[in-house]
Amino acid sequence: MSSSGEGALPIPGAPSARRSSTRSAARPPAAAGARAARRRQLGVRAIALGYLALLLLGPVAMIFYRTFEHGISPVLNAATTPSATHAFWLSLEIVAIAVPLNTIFGIGMALLLERGRFWGKAALGVLIDLPFAISPVVVGLSLVLVYGKTGWLGDWLAEQGIQVIFSVPGMVLATAVVSLPFVVRETMPVLRELGVDAEQAAETLGASPWQTFLRITLPGIRWGVVYGVVLTTARALGEFGAVSIVSGRIEEQTQTLPLFVQDRFENFDSTGAYTAAVVLALLALGTLLAMNLLTRITRRRTEA
Amino acid sequence: MPKRTVAIALSLIAGTLGLTACGSSGGGGGKHLALVAYSTPQSVFEKLIPAFEATTDGKGVSFSQSFGPSGEQSRSVANGLHADVVNFSLAPDVERLVKAGLVSPTWNQNATHGFLTNSVAVIIVRKGNPKHITGWADLVKPGVQVLTPNPFTSGGARWNVMAAYGAQLKEGKTPAQAQAYLTALFHNVVSQDSSARNSLQTFLAGRGDALIDYEDEAISDQKKGAAIEYVIPKDTILIQNPVAVVGQGTTSDSAKSFVEYMLSPAGQTIWAEHGYRPVISGVPGAGKFPTPPGLFTIDSLGGWKTVTKQFFEPETGIVTKIEQSLGVSTAK
């Protein structure tokens, strides 16, 4: 049935939910007891929606309400200040570096874990999952312990003239660490289902390893990789704790959008804070829409 | 291994390192000063820096600014955060940098003993002062909810604690009685945020009846229209905020000029306008600050070195023990 027995814990939004997660499986109940069944159905629906309204829909509506309650132009002003735009681009820049790095690593590691045979696979798997289980604050701390001025590599880095902590590379590093596992974990199940037959056939026919990878494997795992990328991006965009520790809080230099939200909030600029929050929420929703679009495309492909 | 993948990976790594080089070098021509300060004076520097840049010394000088909790900022600089001028909430945060070899040991041997601004500890209350708080004694009354930041992460909180403690001594209490007062005070504390800024946020969010804070924070907040008043207790501590130049590199001349500007009548006037008590005499607008009859300094309590050891040592400090004793009795 599900692959959860092998220790790969499913991640939300994974393509293993191939069928539409909204397609109803209910069928009209038999006449006897139909009313009772209907009441149960409505009751359960009420519980679920009530819970969601309080916990999810309410907060989301609140964000948008608080942002726009004074009109659109304060929002536009707040969104176009130099600090805000810098924070926006810095966030995107960090994501543009961290996500491809994690993607390459993710595909490579998935191939290694799925196709390779060596001792210590379980340990490797734990190492990869570790960032997911660690508090972001701890991630920041451990990075300072290694790459900070007084850290293990501090002297060596200083000699090379490289500044990691309190500079953008440190923030990229922190972001990459907290979003590490997703591409790996999304690609592995797909690789497993793909099987080695097509690849071996290609090799027998004389294709080079690289050709096999490009022409057979990569297209096969494409949607797993894309899902992983979307999840990684969402996580990376919103990262706050770890980046806050390694950033140095330098205005218009090391302030990502989440850090900017906190800065505005602390300076009683609630419009600025909520505006930046809305931008982040919209970016997150955009990522979500991409994910849902991908689910639909994946479904069409598998049902074709 | 496909050469292309290697090439891509290496170029990504190289690109990241390239970004590093851009970040750490000083940038193009012109002098650049890195200011690292505690969070409260952020809005003052927004005025000070352009004013300085308009002077002859300040021409062509550009700034990067970083604000955060005083202790955290100080630690960041010690850990490698680049800084040319630092302005912290209390002197020990500069002493840490002296120990790290970043600030000269003679940093406080000038006319103002290294201080940039003064303030006093005050009690901020809701507009109309519904709980009729007039001084320290009212804060330990049952049912009064007090806010103060966490003394182990916030310099501001240490000022608050020592203000309360010192005031008790000024009133003639013994040290033991003053400590009992602190225990009663912490019993009434309902939220300990990580910085003075966050504490003010919490108060404005509706929590608590009284917030112990700096006078300059209260003034600037009233200006922004917050529905608050503040009470200057009869006995309170003089809050002295230090400033120092970091390092002896090529920027230290500009850094020194910037500090001198901030200590000049022109600079101190800007500070006074924002509610900070000047450290030099003859500043217009200084008259609006009332002098509390029982004003004392940290030196009268032994200076920060002694006080930190006695009160804020993580395991043996008086405040540590107070928090622990409260925790043991109130934790469910």
Next chain:
Amino acid sequence: MAAGRRAGFGGLRLTARGGSLLGKGLLGIYLTVLVLLPIAALLAKSSTGGLDAFWREVSNPEAVAAIKLTLIASVIVVAINAVFGTVIAWVLVRDEFPGKGIVNALIDLPFALPTIVAGVVLLALYGKDSPLGIDVAFTRAAVGLALLFVTLPFVVRSVQPVLLELDLAMEEAAASLGASPLTVLRRIVLPTLAPAIISGVALSFARAVGEFGSLVLITGNLPFKTEAGSVYIFGQIQNENLAAAAAVSVVLLLAALLVLALLTLFLRRRSQHVL
């Protein structure tokens, strides 16, 4: 299954060919730089001063209170998630109503939303200016609320795919044999969903134990009352007590890993009893 076939694949074949070694090497470097070194430094820092010092840092009353609060809150929160997450997944799969697609899309929002935004929003909705008149800011309930918000998607998304695979025929057969809906639920549906629920619970727990951004704003961080483990760690870092911070981090990490490991073990054993 794969016995007899060549191990490895393509460019990452695990025979000692030059190219593949370079590939593995690069992967190894990346993993070292990002995970191995920092974790090693953390462990080293937490044990400077030996086991005694480690124990002392961890048994500090404030640390104990913070760890307890985090663990207890996380357990309560994941229990709530197990119930409500399953109910929500059930409604999303088995029910039909207008707007279901939108609701389904929004489920992932807490995962994608930055934690600081979550904190701001929860404060707005359930703090002083709450339009609903609910004010739980700066209480322990706030800790629970923030954690519920950020762990919402995990159980839902774990259970949904399994519910979809569930064959209705079994439930209908049981019903036609006279089983009440409750019995069907208890004997057929829930046992099948159990592995998925547990997976979701494991992920929720890991996330809850490490949560920081949303808690910092909404809880007031009162030592011994509303200070969570990650906030305590943050405070220790600010206080330059890195050894204490590292020690408590290791404890929390071990707790999360223990839960993950136990659940993985449980799942593996269950899958050996598949019908």
